[in-house]
Amino acid sequence: MNSSRSPIGDRLFFFGASGKGSGRMSDAAALSRPRTGAGWSRTWFLPLIGVGGLLALWALTSALFSPNLPSPLKTWEVSKPYLLNPFEKRGELDQGILRFTGYSLWLVAKGYGLALLIGIPIGLLLGLSPLFRSSFDPIIQILRPVSPLAWLPLGLVLFGKSAPAALFTIAICAMWPTVLNTALGVRSVPQDYLNVAKVLKLSRGKTLFKVLLPAALPYMFTGFRLSLGIAWLVIVAVEMLTGAPGVGGFLWQEYNSLIYEHIILCILTIGVVGYILDRAMYWVEVRLRAESAS
Amino acid sequence: MSYLELSGVRKSFGPAGARTEVLSGIDLGVERGEFVAIVGYSGSGKSTLINLIGGLLSPDAGRISLEGKPVSGPGHDRAVVFQNYSLLPWLTVRDNIALAVDQVFPGWTRQRREDHVQHHIDLVRLTEASRKRPHELSGGMRQRVALARALSMTPRVLLLDEPLGALDALTRAALQHEIERLWSEERQTVVLITNDVDEGLLLADRIIPLSRGPGAVLGPPVPVDLARPRDRKALNHDARFKAARAEIFRYLLGSGRKEPAREPAEVR
Numbered sequence: 001m002n003s004s005r006s007p008i009g010d011r012l013f014f015f016g017a018s019g020k021g022s023g024r025m026s027d028a029a030a031l032s033r034p035r036t037g038a039g040w041s042r043t044w045f046l047p048l049i050g051v052g053g054l055l056a057l058w059a060l061t062s063a064l065f066s067p068n069l070p071s072p073l074k075t076w077e078v079s080k081p082y083l084l085n086p087f088e089k090r091g092e093l094d095q096g097i098l099r100f101t102g103y104s105l106w107l108v109a110k111g112y113g114l115a116l117l118i119g120i121p122i123g124l125l126l127g128l129s130p131l132f133r134s135s136f137d138p139i140i141q142i143l144r145p146v147s148p149l150a151w152l153p154l155g156l157v158l159f160g161k162s163a164p165a166a167l168f169t170i171a172i173c174a175m176w177p178t179v180l181n182t183a184l185g186v187r188s189v190p191q192d193y194l195n196v197a198k199v200l201k202l203s204r205g206k207t208l209f210k211v212l213l214p215a216a217l218p219y220m221f222t223g224f225r226l227s228l229g230i231a232w233l234v235i236v237a238v239e240m241l242t243g244a245p246g247v248g249g250f251l252w253q254e255y256n257s258l259i260y261e262h263i264i265l266c267i268l269t270i271g272v273v274g275y276i277l278d279r280a281m282y283w284v285e286v287r288l289r290a291e292s293a294s
Numbered sequence: 295m296s297y298l299e300l301s302g303v304r305k306s307f308g309p310a311g312a313r314t315e316v317l318s319g320i321d322l323g324v325e326r327g328e329f330v331a332i333v334g335y336s337g338s339g340k341s342t343l344i345n346l347i348g349g350l351l352s353p354d355a356g357r358i359s360l361e362g363k364p365v366s367g368p369g370h371d372r373a374v375v376f377q378n379y380s381l382l383p384w385l386t387v388r389d390n391i392a393l394a395v396d397q398v399f400p401g402w403t404r405q406r407r408e409d410h411v412q413h414h415i416d417l418v419r420l421t422e423a424s425r426k427r428p429h430e431l432s433g434g435m436r437q438r439v440a441l442a443r444a445l446s447m448t449p450r451v452l453l454l455d456e457p458l459g460a461l462d463a464l465t466r467a468a469l470q471h472e473i474e475r476l477w478s479e480e481r482q483t484v485v486l487i488t489n490d491v492d493e494g495l496l497l498a499d500r501i502i503p504l505s506r507g508p509g510a511v512l513g514p515p516v517p518v519d520l521a522r523p524r525d526r527k528a529l530n531h532d533a534r535f536k537a538a539r540a541e542i543f544r545y546l547l548g549s550g551r552k553e554p555a556r557e558p559a560e561v562r
Contacts, residue, residue, distance in 0.1 A: 192380040198350055198368045200397045214384045
């Protein structure tokens with residue numbers, strides 16, 4: 001059920017597992033002294049070494065091999081105004097990093113909302129109707145791996161303007177995990193619950209809203225989380241191609257303006273925001289699972 | 295004709311060509327207000343039988359009728375308590391019962407439905423736990439909720455499908471007592487499916503053994519003429535109890551090897 005069909009899914013799962021591992025370590029730390037050091041080093045010291053190593057590699061690369069790559073220090077200095085006044089608006093193309101993040105998040109929210117709005121009903125039909133499943137499953141399997149870069153031009157052809165094309169692209173790329181997990185969720189509803197619905201003679205609508213959807217919700221939320229990850233992944237590509245203001249747009253524009261420091265700033269921002277979004281969704285998901293575990 | 299009547303009911307499962315007949319010709323009559331227990335081996339088709347009466351399955355042959363009307367599909371006149379509780383885990387005790395009450399009595403006022411729900415929560419002594427979710431309850435408490443939900447439908451027949459099968463011995467004994475108390479208050483018509491002969495003897499007016507499947511049939515019914523309330527401890531020394539117990543075991547142990555005993559259940 002947690003089978004993440006996207007590369008991000010796998011990566012996120014890895015993060016989840018490592019987080020749990022360190023949690024266990026610090027529990028054990030309370031018991032014996034030598035373990036305390038191990039727990040502390042697992043949670044803080046080793047990750048710091050990782051970060052430090054990467055910074056060193058980055059500094060070396062910029063100093064020795066690639067003079068165009070700004071050094072970590074230079075990156076910090078040039079990025080400082082964007083980070084320290086994150087909401088400032090100095091001009092259309094010159095705004096604080098969190099202001100740009102806000103634009104991106106708003107576009108993602110709209111595209112993601114659309115993805116859920118389309119994806120949930122398709123998932124329900126796919127899970128509930130064998131006829132629909134036979135008819136549409138093959139085409140879904142073919143459309144699912146198509147890159148956002150391929151959908152955007154089609155969106156532009158369809159809608160003629162970049163704003164709706166951007167929404168279309170985010171929605172169509174992000175909806176697949178929701179579709180598949182919703183379908184899996186309604187198919188995995190225990191027969192016991194369906195028997196209750198039958199014995200009580202619940203109508204189709206009541207069965208859907210009172211039994212099927214609540215029972216499938218934990219599965220669906222796994223889909224929602226993976227979908228959000230994809231939506232955030234797609235937003236950068238979409239902004240770069242359409243020139244919409246946001247982190248991705250800013251990244252492309254700064255590349256064209258030869259301010260390479262800001263490319264790195266944007267990459268880090270995208271990573272951190274994506275991580276926070278995933279953790280937030282994961283938090284809700286875990287609570288839902290605990291809630292529905294009987 | 296009996297209140298609840300099954301005649302010549304057959305049911306098979308499996309794909310065409312490889313079908314196994316689970317029940318081969320079930321004849322059963324249950325009177326109004328009677329408590330009938332059907333005992334048999336695991337996998338002999340007991341649950342299939344209850345699902346047929348409950349309308350979750352339909353028979354391949356034969357008739358099932360309640361009050362002279364043929365049974366086709368589930369109905370509010372037959373409430374089922376399943377072995378695995380079948381409570382909806384996202385609903386509280388109260389909401390699980392209210393789901394049934396709202397569905398069965400849509401014409402009642404809101405107040406009347408709420409009172410009805412409360413009455414049944416109190417009836418199974420879960421007043422304190424009414425706001426809890428199933429996973430916060432013990433197995434015995436969950437099954438009491440399932441029982442309250444079934445009773446709240448005020449069905450004509452209560453179908454109990456090994457309701458105590460998943461419980462430990464002590465909880466089981468407590469709930470047997472509870473079921474007997476509820477039954478003597480309401481005089482509900484009950485069909486209890488169980489694999490525990492003593493449970494049947496403790497609760498039922500009549501015990502009917504189900505032969506070992508496949509192709510299970512009902513054996514001769516054994517009336518249980520023991521005064522109520524029945525005391526578990528005293529029962530063990532009662533001659534009639536011992537005789538009835540021996541009779542059931544004789545049938546169950548002798549049945550179903552090759553040639554299941556063919557006497558049909560007596561239709562009263």
